[in-house]
Amino acid sequence: MKNVLIIDGAENCTYDVFQLNDNEFIQVFGNKEIVFVEDLVADETSKAFYDPIFTGMWGRRIDKKDVIGIHGTIFYEQYYKKRHFPGGSWDG
Numbered sequence: 001m002k003n004v005l006i007i008d009g010a011e012n013c014t015y016d017v018f019q020l021n022d023n024e025f026i027q028v029f030g031n032k033e034i035v036f037v038e039d040l041v042a043d044e045t046s047k048a049f050y051d052p053i054f055t056g057m058w059g060r061r062i063d064k065k066d067v068i069g070i071h072g073t074i075f076y077e078q079y080y081k082k083r084h085f086p087g088g089s090w091d092g
Contacts, residue, residue, distance in 0.1 A: 002071040003062060004028075009077030017067050019060040024053045029072045038079045 002025040003017050020028060028050070029035055041047045075081060 001060075003067050003069060004057065005070050005073045007073060007075050007078060017062050017064055017070065018057045019062055020053070020057055020072075024056070025071065027053060028074070032072070034073045034075070034085065036075045036079050036082050037077075 001019040001021055004020055004025070006016050006018060007013070028040065040050050
């Protein structure tokens with residue numbers, strides 16, 4: 001399992017950590033460490049592909065004190081921050 005930090009646009013966001021299995025992680029991140037959800041779900045076809053992955057992930061929240069490493073970060077409703085990353089995404 002891979003630990004994923006979620007950073008969303010809510011003012012009361014706690015930046016929770018969720019888990020993806022190895023296959024899901026590759027499908028979401030590829031070789032990146034940071035992704036913007038708006039890039040993943042740009043159209044209805046991609047939404048249909050990623051919905052089951054994210055639905056499963058939301059059920060696998062892990063308490064931060066139990067986290068050993070963060071493998072990736074997903075930004076939600078923070079697309080304006082993308083310009084701060086090389087090539088518009090994080091290359092590592």
